[in-house]
Amino acid sequence: MDRDISNKQTEASTGDKSSAKNKAINRREFLAAASGTVAAFTIVPRQVMGGAKYVAPSEKINVGYVGAGTQGIRQLMGALPKTELKIVSICDPNKDSSDYVAWSRNEIRNKVRAFLKKPRWGEGQRGCRCGREVGRKIVDSYYAMNTSSGRYKACSTYIDFREMLDNENDLDAVYIMTPDHLHATVAMAAMKKGKHVITHKTMSNVLYEARLVRDTARKEGVASQMFCAAGNTSTPTICEWIWDGAIGPVREVHNWSSRPFWPQGMTKYPREKPPVPDGLEWDLWLGPVPHRDYHPAYTHAVFRGWYDFGAGALGDMGNYSFYQIFKILKLTSPVSVEAGRSQYWAIVDNLWKKQINKISFPRASMIHFEFPAREDMPPVSLYWYDGGLRPPKPRELELDGKDMPEEGLMFVGDKGKILAGFSGNNPRIIPEKKMRVYTKPPETLPRPISELDQWIRACKGGEASGAGFENIYPFAETVCLGAIALRTNRKLKWDTEKMRITNSPEANDLLRRKYRKGWEL
Numbered sequence: 001m002d003r004d005i006s007n008k009q010t011e012a013s014t015g016d017k018s019s020a021k022n023k024a025i026n027r028r029e030f031l032a033a034a035s036g037t038v039a040a041f042t043i044v045p046r047q048v049m050g051g052a053k054y055v056a057p058s059e060k061i062n063v064g065y066v067g068a069g070t071q072g073i074r075q076l077m078g079a080l081p082k083t084e085l086k087i088v089s090i091c092d093p094n095k096d097s098s099d100y101v102a103w104s105r106n107e108i109r110n111k112v113r114a115f116l117k118k119p120r121w122g123e124g125q126r127g128c129r130c131g132r133e134v135g136r137k138i139v140d141s142y143y144a145m146n147t148s149s150g151r152y153k154a155c156s157t158y159i160d161f162r163e164m165l166d167n168e169n170d171l172d173a174v175y176i177m178t179p180d181h182l183h184a185t186v187a188m189a190a191m192k193k194g195k196h197v198i199t200h201k202t203m204s205n206v207l208y209e210a211r212l213v214r215d216t217a218r219k220e221g222v223a224s225q226m227f228c229a230a231g232n233t234s235t236p237t238i239c240e241w242i243w244d245g246a247i248g249p250v251r252e253v254h255n256w257s258s259r260p261f262w263p264q265g266m267t268k269y270p271r272e273k274p275p276v277p278d279g280l281e282w283d284l285w286l287g288p289v290p291h292r293d294y295h296p297a298y299t300h301a302v303f304r305g306w307y308d309f310g311a312g313a314l315g316d317m318g319n320y321s322f323y324q325i326f327k328i329l330k331l332t333s334p335v336s337v338e339a340g341r342s343q344y345w346a347i348v349d350n351l352w353k354k355q356i357n358k359i360s361f362p363r364a365s366m367i368h369f370e371f372p373a374r375e376d377m378p379p380v381s382l383y384w385y386d387g388g389l390r391p392p393k394p395r396e397l398e399l400d401g402k403d404m405p406e407e408g409l410m411f412v413g414d415k416g417k418i419l420a421g422f423s424g425n426n427p428r429i430i431p432e433k434k435m436r437v438y439t440k441p442p443e444t445l446p447r448p449i450s451e452l453d454q455w456i457r458a459c460k461g462g463e464a465s466g467a468g469f470e471n472i473y474p475f476a477e478t479v480c481l482g483a484i485a486l487r488t489n490r491k492l493k494w495d496t497e498k499m500r501i502t503n504s505p506e507a508n509d510l511l512r513r514k515y516r517k518g519w520e521l
Contacts, residue, residue: 059084060085061084061172061173062086062173063086063171063172063175064088064089064173064195065139065175066092066161066177067178067182068090068092068130069092070102070130070300072092072135073134074108074111075175075200075227076135076138076177077111077138079452080138080143082456084460088170089156089157089168090132090135091157093280093284093285094131095280096132097131097277097279099277100130100300101301109121109122109129115142116141117145118141135157159281160281160284161189165190165195173198173459174187174198175198176199179303180202180311181205181288181303181308181309181310182287183200183205184521185519188213191217191224192216195222196459197217197222197223197225197469198225198226198455199225199226201228201319201320202226202311202316203472203473204476204480205307205310206511206512207480207512208511209512210477211499212521214473217469224455224465224468226469227319227451227467228467229319229424230451230465231453232323234420234427235328238324238328238420238424239445240443241427241441242329242411242413247413247414247415247418249378250378250411251380251381251414252380252382252412253325253381253383254408255385256384256386256390256391257384257385259313260316260361260386262305263302264363264387265342265361265363266297266305266357267359269295275294280294282294291516304361305361307360310361312361312386312486313365313387314483315479317422318475318482319475319479320422321422322479323423323472324423324424325382325475326475329371329377331374332371333477334369334382334481335494336369336370336492336493337368337369337481337492337494338485339486339488340365341486342362342364344363358487365384365385366384367384368381368383369384369482370382390406394410394430396417396431397430400430400431400432409422416430416434481494484501487510491503
């Protein structure tokens with residue numbers, strides 16, 4: 001019989017919350033045990049029940065999915081085919097609207113059509129349609145395709161993630177695809193209830209919250225994961241080359257992105273006060289950020305450009321490349337950070353007047369991080385560029401007659417250079433003649449499985465994800481420090497043990513956010 005749950009906002013559970021948490025923890029321990037020898041006596045092996053890919057219902061990981069915007073819908077379609085997962089609830093403060101920003105006309109609609117094998121899905125709609133009701137319909141339609149009856153109506157919806165956590169007692173895990181300013185808030189609430197957590201980057205757009213999330217994951221013992229290209233198979237290749245001495249000791253790294261694609265560099269908040277769209281709970285969208293009137297300039301993809309809501313180009317893209325850089329060079333926390341940023345001047349009363357920006361990330365920036373020596377590696381400088389900025393074209397590319405790529409990653413060693421795609425794909429020693437004569441070392445490092453599969457494995461008591469919160473904290477911290485450097489005009493010295501910028505009291509004020517009452521962490 002099909003499970004039929006009302007898709008209206010439900011009231012918070014009045015039951016014993018501690019017993020619900022214990023129930024979730026006990027079920028998680030059972031899932032972990034199921035991968036060991038004890039399971040052989042309690043569960044029929046999946047190979048017997050239906051083939052090597054079959055997963056018995058008792059082994060599925062029940063997931064609450066928070067955030068159904070464009071990226072949320074894209075990743076929802078990646079998560080649903082995972083037979084180890086069961087999406088049981090969708091949460092988003094927006095019900096259903098067609099004002100989202102996509103990569104191309106009808107991008108999301110066409111992807112949903114192909115995914116659900118429904119060529120007329122969303123026929124007649126205008127714009128890019130997302131929201132919790134869209135997410136629910138995708139979940140129910142996909143699971144219906146895989147039932148004998150062809151019917152399924154079991155995915156609940158919530159406006160408030162806190163109510164989802166209170167009411168959905170069978171949840172094992174929470175999948176977070178909200179704007180950046182809510183990542184830590186949702187993750188903290190989930191982990192404190194004993195739920196595994198996977199989140200879109202970045203860990204938080206505030207450094208204090210990133211550290212709090214790391215510490216809570218460690219305390220609660222849950223499986224955690226942040227999407228940051230931790231499944232890149234080129235990373236162990238570069239590790240093997242550099243650790244083999246292919247280019248000698250590395251003293252510089254350059255990483256450049258073509259982002260931002262969204263508006264940045266705003267010097268004033270919008271003054272208009274349009275009505276809140278029907279179906280959007282603006283107060284819940286704001287979450288911990290102090291109240292301000294609704295404006296579409298804050299929502300959807302545009303949130304990335306504001307200090308309060310996003311993490312700029314570095315937070316959006318740097319996580320994908322920094323995971324690789326930190327792993328390859330065995331980096332921990334930086335000791336200093338310094339940033340340069342684009343400026344904007346306006347003509348006011350026939351006079352040039354510099355427009356001071358204290359509210360949004362710049363249109364372009366360059367950030368320099370310094371890291372100390374570690375193990376057998378010397379101190380290294382990491383240079384980040386965005387907004388069309390990039391390092392000078394190296395002589396090695398001149399020799400090859402090649403242009404500087406629009407985005408890229410370059411390791412500079414005492415004996416040569418390795419150039420790769422933005423997050424390390426397609427690595428090669430330059431110039432080409434050096435690559436041709438280089439004898440590659442044997443592949444001794446394991447190649448990673450996909451990020452989602454790493455998390456699933458960890459949820460079932462297996463090996464921890466390479467991008468678990470504790471593993472990624474050093475570069476999550478580094479990204480947050482970069483954002484602080486963009487808001488100051490001096491080189492900052494960082495003491496990670498004391499969690500303090502030692503030469504700028506005003507910069508320390510940016511380590512935390514000002515919380516709206518009731519949302520403090």
